[in-house]
């Protein structure tokens with residue numbers, strides 16, 4: 752059983768608990784503030800699992816893993832050039 756202080760928290764706000772199935776996940780509240788590279792609110796199409804990448808939250812670069820019906824947003828601490836590199840840096844296949 753996990754202790755309270757082992758709960759994984761949002762990589763942006765450090766408050767909201769998040770699942771630890773992906774590295775440095777961002778909570779939905781922070782994700783809602785995401786901007787694309789044109790500084791407009793990040794767009795996503797949940798029907799076909801596509802959308803803006805990377806996105807910027809609080810001026811920090813994040814990548815979204817899009818899938819049918821939604822996405823997972825993760826903080827990029829390495830400033831990767833593209834999602835492929837981000838996946839390599841983080842052991843995501």
Ligand SMILES: [Zn+2]
Pocket residue numbers: 761762763764765766767777778779780781782
């Ligand atoms: Zn957060």
